Amino acid sequence: MIEAQDLVKRFRDKTRGEVRAVDHVSFRCRPGEIFGLLGANGAGKTTTLRILATILTPSEGTAVVAGYDVKKEPQKVRTSVGFLSTATALYGRLSAQEMVEYFGRLHGLDEPTLRQRINAIFGRLEMDDFRERRCDKLSNGMKQKVSIARTLVHDPSVMIFDEPTVGLDVMAARTIVGFIRECRDRGKTVIFSTHVMSEVEKLCDRIGIIHDGRLLAEGTLADLRQRFGKQDLEDIFVEVVEQ
């Protein structure tokens, strides 16, 4: 479960002064549900998700992730969260297996459990052929699989995806989309940010439209269609943003 409560994030910018990247954002995402955060570049999606993953601390408000407060127990939040974004790169000089092992150990897994988890994940994602290969020698698709394995190794109950398909080819993007669906089917709480309308339509159970750091609309796709009297999500998005 994710419960964001009045989240605010302020930054100090040399030219613009104080900037509110996230401005009183509240929403809820339940287990077995995919919540899509839809917004243009610079809308505040990444900052919101970084707060939920405790990479950033909120200036005001808080969020409860998997039962832990992001401000009070950030380390416990991180043990329950799998975070994947295009910015979360791999250590190029480590092999695929070493990369996943490293994060498993940091999550406190003992060696027998770690071995068992790695074997299971590598088998499921068909990664056995390149488990010993260095990450900088892998194709983009293989790299994405290693990133997925890294986020899964500690079996988190909450998954956070920050524009995970940006810059990926069709096949690699399909792997990610399939993986996100699988997470929901396994009962995990999934939050997913994107600016690609088709991905939202395909994947999300509930949608939040974010603009200028504020969450302007929230609901299921059917709710939003009914509320704005439009079928196309892009039209709905434009209307919400322009209001």
Added chain:
Amino acid sequence: MSLRNIGIVYRKELVDSLRDRRTLISMTAVPLLLMPLLTIGLGVVMVRQVGQAREEIPKVMILGGEDSPNLRAELAKLEGVQIVPQARDYAEEISSKQIRAAVEIPAGFDAKLAAGEPMSVKIYMYEGELRSGFGADRMQKFFRDLRERAIRERLEARQLPESLIRPFDIMQQNVAPPEKVGGAILGGLVPYFVILLCLTGAMYPAMDLTAGEKERGTIETILCSPVSRTHLVLGKFLMVLTASVATAVLSIISMTVSFVVGKKLLQGVGSGAAGQILQITMTGKAILSVFVMVLPLAVLFSAALLAISLFAKSFKEAQSYISPLMIVVVLPAVAAVLPGVELNTTLALLPVLNTSLVSKEIMTGTYHWKYIALIFTSSCIYAAAAIAIAVKLFQREDVLFRT
């Protein structure tokens, strides 16, 4: 504080760094190649050059002296010098190294010498040029001997004792043991190189583990793991310190081996300055003491480099921040090598310079325990402050996500 987590981060960084060619080069190749090159290579080249210059028979031009057949005859008999015919452009010939020196004989040399009239002989040479110096030295010795002989003959003719013009002799004798004499020559250089390599060894990994991570996008990956930022920075710091200490240890080993080998190689050809260097003995105690004194400095360098590099957005930016630091370290290290710079309480509190100065003393076998304690303690305090700053910076979002 979880030592387990620090250990996990450290082990990963160690494996990662050992697979990085650039880290390996800065950590191992530089000390292992630089030291033998400096000690054996330069030593052998220097001794060979001096030896060859000594063996050369210098060409010397005699200007004038046609009216002094006695002097001419003496000069003709002079061994180890090749007298060349007189030419007008003797200065040009010396400058272009065609001849090594020229001697201007005053008119009527023989007659004036016999009459006891004052006169001066001029020797022209190329200042600072080794072979010209040897040629000029030989000519100076010839004329000094001639003058001494003339004085003796004049005293004998007047039946006067030699003590009339030389009432007493002055003798200078060294009482310092050979290792102290050698240490004074090389003592400043050894810690200088160790300190410098300590810094260069830590530079690359410090940049790679901070600015490099930002550039490659792995900083966000690691920040979403449950490891605390304090553990993360301490694990990284230990890796940078390992590289720094490894570079220092390798440079000390390489220096000792090069010194022993160099000593053997130079033994046959050594004389003069080389002879003095050959007397240096690098004792295990001195080497160990220098290493212990350099250790807190390695901690200071590692933490400071880590903190500075963390500010940078990219590897390139980190390089531009760190390059000026080289000067900040090199200047005090060089100042310690300069003759006349002695340890005092104020200098004992200046980082880098204090370690360099005390190490110089240790190399000569002098242990000022008061200063050693003060320097070690102050260096430890600076090192602890640098670690605290690095840890604090790692908590700051505006530093980690600087755009």
